[in-house]
Amino acid sequence: xxxxxxxxxxxxxxxxxxxxxxxxxxxxxxxxxxxxxxxxxxxxxxxxxxxxxxxxxxxxxxxxxxxxxxxxxxxxxxxxxxxxxxxxxxxxxxxxxxxxxxxxxxxxxxxxxxxxxxxxxxxxxxxxxxxxxxxxxxxxxxxxxxxxxxxxxxxxxxxxxxxxxxxxxxxxxxxxxxxxxxxxxxxxxxxxxxxxxxxxxxxxxxxxxxxxxxxxxxxxxxxxxxxxxxxxxxxxxxxxxxxxxxxxxxxxxxxxxxxxxxxxxxxxxxxxxxxxxxxxxxxxxxxxxxxxxxxxxxxxxxxxxxxxxxxxxxxxxxxxxxxxxxxxxxxxxxxxxxxxxxxxxxx
Amino acid sequence: xxxxxxxxxxxxxxxxxxxxxxxxxxxxxxxxxxxxxxxxxxxxxxxxxxxxxxxxxxxxxxxxxxxxxxxxxxxxxxxxxxxxxxxxxxxxxxxxxxxxxxxxxxxxxxxxxxxxxxxxxxxxxxxxxxxxxxxxxxxxxxxxxxxxxxxxxxxxxxxxxxxxxxxxxxxxxxxxxxxxxxxxxxxxxxxxxxxxxxxxxxxxxxxxxxxxxxxxxxxxxxxxxxxxxxxxxxxxxxxxxxxxxxxxxxxxxxxxxxxxxxxxxxxxxxxxxxxxxxxxxxxxxxxxxxxxxxxxxxxxxxxxxxxxxxxxxxxxxxxxxxxxxxxxxxxxxxxxxxxxxxxxxxx
Numbered sequence: 001x002x003x004x005x006x007x008x009x010x011x012x013x014x015x016x017x018x019x020x021x022x023x024x025x026x027x028x029x030x031x032x033x034x035x036x037x038x039x040x041x042x043x044x045x046x047x048x049x050x051x052x053x054x055x056x057x058x059x060x061x062x063x064x065x066x067x068x069x070x071x072x073x074x075x076x077x078x079x080x081x082x083x084x085x086x087x088x089x090x091x092x093x094x095x096x097x098x099x100x101x102x103x104x105x106x107x108x109x110x111x112x113x114x115x116x117x118x119x120x121x122x123x124x125x126x127x128x129x130x131x132x133x134x135x136x137x138x139x140x141x142x143x144x145x146x147x148x149x150x151x152x153x154x155x156x157x158x159x160x161x162x163x164x165x166x167x168x169x170x171x172x173x174x175x176x177x178x179x180x181x182x183x184x185x186x187x188x189x190x191x192x193x194x195x196x197x198x199x200x201x202x203x204x205x206x207x208x209x210x211x212x213x214x215x216x217x218x219x220x221x222x223x224x225x226x227x228x229x230x231x232x233x234x235x236x237x238x239x240x241x242x243x244x245x246x247x248x249x250x251x252x253x254x255x256x257x258x259x260x261x262x263x264x265x266x267x268x269x270x271x272x273x274x275x276x277x278x279x280x281x282x283x284x285x286x287x288x289x290x291x292x293x294x295x296x297x298x299x300x301x302x303x304x305x306x307x308x309x310x311x312x313x314x315x316x317x318x319x320x321x322x323x324x325x326x327x328x329x330x331x332x333x334x335x336x337x338x339x340x341x342x343x344x345x346x347x
Numbered sequence: 348x349x350x351x352x353x354x355x356x357x358x359x360x361x362x363x364x365x366x367x368x369x370x371x372x373x374x375x376x377x378x379x380x381x382x383x384x385x386x387x388x389x390x391x392x393x394x395x396x397x398x399x400x401x402x403x404x405x406x407x408x409x410x411x412x413x414x415x416x417x418x419x420x421x422x423x424x425x426x427x428x429x430x431x432x433x434x435x436x437x438x439x440x441x442x443x444x445x446x447x448x449x450x451x452x453x454x455x456x457x458x459x460x461x462x463x464x465x466x467x468x469x470x471x472x473x474x475x476x477x478x479x480x481x482x483x484x485x486x487x488x489x490x491x492x493x494x495x496x497x498x499x500x501x502x503x504x505x506x507x508x509x510x511x512x513x514x515x516x517x518x519x520x521x522x523x524x525x526x527x528x529x530x531x532x533x534x535x536x537x538x539x540x541x542x543x544x545x546x547x548x549x550x551x552x553x554x555x556x557x558x559x560x561x562x563x564x565x566x567x568x569x570x571x572x573x574x575x576x577x578x579x580x581x582x583x584x585x586x587x588x589x590x591x592x593x594x595x596x597x598x599x600x601x602x603x604x605x606x607x608x609x610x611x612x613x614x615x616x617x618x619x620x621x622x623x624x625x626x627x628x629x630x631x632x633x634x635x636x637x638x639x640x641x642x643x644x645x646x647x648x649x650x651x652x653x654x655x656x657x658x659x660x661x662x663x664x665x666x667x668x669x670x671x672x673x674x675x676x677x678x679x680x681x682x683x684x685x686x687x688x689x690x691x692x693x694x
Contacts, residue, residue, distance in 0.1 A: 076423045077453035077619040106424035107613075109454045111620055134583065147637055149646035154636045162579040171582065173575040205643040225569055228520040228652040231637070232509040235518065236481070239629045240620055246636045266454075272424040273458055273587055282586045289501045289593045290494055290578070296552040299496035305575040 002328045003320040004343065010035040012331065012342055013050055019338035020054055021064040026089040033088045033119035038321045041312035042174075044183040045120045047323070051330050052253065053117070054338075061258055062116050066090055071113070076105040079241060080112045084258045087118025087139070095124040095265045099131045102267035110265040111241040117141075117252060118263055121161035122174040122309075128267045129165035129172075132276045136266035137161045140238040142251045142259065145178050145219040148227035151205025153218045154247040157181070158233035163306075165270070166283040172306030177230035178219040185214045237262040349675045350667040351690065357382045359678070359689055360397055366685035367401055368411040373436040380435045380466035385668045388659035389521075391530040392467045394670070398677050399600065400464070401685075408605055409463050413437055418460070423452040426588060427459045431605045434465025434486075442471040442612045446478045449614035457612040458588040464488075464599060465610055468508035469521040469656075475614045476512040476519075479623045483613035484508045487585040489598045489606065492525050492566040495574035498552025500565045501594040504529070505580035510653075512617070513630040519653030524577035525566040532561045584609040 010031045017027035030053075038046035056062045066085025070078060078097050082090035094110035101108035118124075121137040128135025141156025157178040164171040179199050188195050189211035197207050200214030208214050221227035238245025243262030250257040270279050293302040323331070335342035357378045364374035377400075385393035403409045413432025417425060425444050429437035441457035448455035465471075468484040475482025488503025504525040511518040526546050535542050536558035544554050547561030555561050568574035585592025590609030597604040617626050640649040670678070682689035 072620060074619050075452045076455070077616075079620045105422040105452050105454075107452075107454055107456045108423070109615060134587070146643065147640060147649055149642055150637070150640040150649040151643040152640045154640055162583075164579070164582050171578075173579050175572045175575060201643060205641070207644065222572055223569060225522045226572070228522060231518075231633075231652055232511070232520050235511055235630070235633060236509075239633055240481070240615075240617060240626065242621055242629075245629075246633055248636075268456060268587075269424075270587060272421050273419060273426045274589055279586065282589075282592075283582070286578075286582060286586055286593055289595075290497070293494060293497040293499045293501055294552070295496055296493065296498040296548060297554065302494055302497040305578055 001325070002323045004323060005320045006035050006039055006316060008343060009038070009047060009321055012335070012340060013047060015340040016050065016054070016334055016338045019340055020057055022086070023065055026066055026086055029092050030086060030088045030119070033123045035321070036123055037120045039313045039316040040120075040122070040309035042120055042309070044181055047331060048327050049117070049119070051334055054334065056116075056252070059256070061256070062086070068093055076101055076108045078110045080110065082112050082115035084114055084116065084260070087112075087116045087261065087263065088123070090115050091118045091124050091137075091263055091265065092127070094263070095127050095135070095137070095267070098265045098267040099128055099133060102128075102133050102269045103131070106269050106272040108267050111237075112263045112265075113241040113243040114258070114260045115243070115263055116259055116261060118261075120174060121159050122163060122172050124265055125161040125163035125174070126170055126172060129163045129170040131267075132165050132270060134165070134268040134270055135161075135163045137263070138233045138237050139263040140234045140243070140245060140249065140261055142249055142255070143247050144182060144251075145221055145230065146201065146205075147231065148221055148224040151201065151218075152247070155221065155227070155230045155234060156249065157219060158230045158237070160229065160233060164283065165276070165280065166287065167280045168287075169310045170306060171283070171287070171304050172309065174306075177221055177226040177233065179222045179226070180219075182215075182219055185211050185219075189215055237264050240264070348672070349670045351670060352667045353382050353386055353663060355690065356385070356394060356668055359682070359687060360394060362687040363397065363401070363681055363685045366687055367404055369433070370412055373413055373433055376439050377433055377435045377466070380470045382668070383470055384467045386660045386663040387467075387469070387656035389467055389656070391528055394678060395674055396464070396466070398681055401681065403463075403599075406603070408603070409433070415440055423448055423455045425455075425457045427457065429459050429462035431461055431463065431607070434459075434463045434608065434610065435470070437462050438465045438471050438484075438610055438612065439474070441610070442474050442482070442484070442614070445612045445614040446475055446480060449475075449480050449616040450478070453616050453619040455614050458584075459610045459612075460588040460590040461605070461607045462590070462610055463606055463608060465608075467521060468506050469510060469519050471612055472508040472510035472521070473517055473519065476510045476517040478614075479512050479617060481512070481615040481617055482508075482510045484610070485580045485584050486610040487581045487590070487592060487596065487608055489596055489602070490594045491529060491598075492568055492577065493548065494578065495568055495571040498548065498565075499594070502568065502574070502577045502581060503596065504566060505577045505584070507576065507580060511630065512623070512627065513634065514627045515634075516657045517653060518630070518634070518651050519656065521653075521656075524568055524573045524580065526569045526573070527566075529562075529566055532558050532566075536562055584611050587611070
């Protein structure tokens with residue numbers, strides 16, 4: 001295990017991305033998003049993705065520079081084409097536009113078509129809370145998941161994120177629509193452990209508790225409701241923006257075509273309903289009701305969405321980010337390949 | 348079992364509501380919403396609610412006329428105060444306004460504060476699809492559900508509905524955030540059956556499979572994700588509109604105060620991103636991918652959200668609505684009380 005400060009890790013990722021021919025402005029956003037994921041404990045969307053992204057870049061499956069074009073612009077709505085650029089960068093610009101328009105019209109939506117993996121959705125939704133707005137972010141993703149009752153994958157684990165400003169850290173719900181992240185199954189497989197029923201099916205559509213069979217098969221949605229949500233998110237992000245959707249999205253790792261993902265960014269200016277100080281005072285009460293609730297059997301504490309991530313962030317701020325041996329060596333290799341030194345003498 | 352046409356049942360409900368002193372315009376909307384729920388098979392939100400509503404009206408817990416007031420009006424946003432009137436009526440007006448403003452600004456939100464039970468959320472979301480828009484509807488509700496890991500109820504089964512126009516019937520996801528509707532537990536209790544773990548906890552916060560203990564206790568959210576969604580819906584509908592929220596909402600049946608619920612209605616004019624004919628053509632493909640998928644073990648067919656409800660509606664249109672003995676007698680009694688004849692000679 002290795003520890004590194006968020007600042008140093010961000011600087012490294014940024015330098016690697018610049019060395020890989022990205023403009024500094026884009027490299028900075030991507031690095032911030034990757035390390036931000038590690039800080040809140042979402043390692044699956046953290047710096048482990050750097051090599052995945054660079055592999056796709058080297059294969060020519062993603063542009064080194066995001067030529068973000070406004071396709072449609074009309075009062076409270078904006079539609080962008082990312083022209084196969086970087087999801088993090090396109091998403092940040094699209095969210096900034098949605099915030100700007102929410103301040104003008106009260107409520108606003110930006111769509112992005114022809115994009116790529118954009119990291120954590122909460123990265124963008126939290127931008128809205130910094131402007132005292134409510135933010136909602138969704139994206140579609142590679143078809144790794146079956147619809148409820150299906151044996152072939154026509155859905156991604158399409159996440160939904162909602163973030164709300166408060167007097168303390170924002171309340172942030174950032175949830176995939178699968179029962180669990182694929183990473184948990186990968187981990188079980190590596191450790192030779194079985195998985196609970198309901199996580200995945202085999203490639204033949206049979207329930208399985210074997211992690212390897214699950215990896216060869218497909219993720220299950222968290223019930224009919226998770227499936228329904230994933231479908232609506234695919235419609236709003238993929239179909240509605242004119243991106244690819246459903247089974248037509250190329251896989252991120254094995255696919256040999258641009259993914260052409262779609263995202264949406266929704267912002268509501270809370271002051272259109274209530275002054276922000278009053279809203280935050282009410283949020284204090286909503287938070288109090290939750291946290292002061294007595295825990296049920298098997299639980300220590302009742303939490304608001306985003307509390308766990310905040311605790312992890314505070315620890316990361318104090319103690320640095322913990323990297324596994326595997327990730328450390330992955331980053332060291334990347335550093336060698338792109339001639340960016342990776343803290344050789346810091347441990 | 349009794350069968351009755353939707354038209355006759357709607358006329359009866361409307362007449363009873365008028366006899367109970369509601370204005371004809373409001374009675375018509377409420378009757379249409381109630382019977383519409385029975386048509387799509389959502390009997391829990393159907394005509395069985397008529398007597399519940401009238402009980403609250405007789406107790407003076409809800410106004411007979413909805414004095415819907417615009418509290419805030421600003422470009423793409425509108426906030427109404429329903430002044431303890433009828434949720435169905437307030438919701439219809441608020442959704443009409445959201446559609447009108449979506450046509451002006453592309454994207455719009457209406458909020459309603461101080462409202463009451465509004466029936467099915469899909470009733471409103473489908474209005475948006477008739478205007479070739481995407482509709483999103485949410486409401487909060489009585490605190491019958493615990494947050495994830497809690498033993499005291501601070502959440503309603505707060506539903507989320509998303510509806511999308513297509514070349515056929517709209518795709519409609521209308522989901523509560525509990526594992527199951529409370530009605531399923533009531534039914535199990537009546538039949539002396541046990542319930543699966545994960546549906547409810549006892550009033551002492553312990554897992555239970557006893558239906559009566561469950562009814563004395565609280566509903567469970569569908570996992571941490573359902574809990575998180577219910578929380579965000581409570582924030583957006585209750586906190587944000589200035590309504591009651593969380594544990595402060597009086598219970599619908601035993602409560603002796605107005606519920607002061609909050610709803611939101613979101614409309615997106617799809618043409619701001621893509622002409623509607625192209626969108627619907629893409630939706631044909633999204634629907635095809637789903638329905639033509641081969642079913643997994645234990646399933647007959649893969650369906651889109653809303654397909655089951657549509658099948659039930661088509662059957663109800665042909666065969667009429669089926670009423671249980673209990674509901675039939677409940678309506679007959681209401682007919683007697685309000686001197687509205689209930690089809691005495693039709694069976």
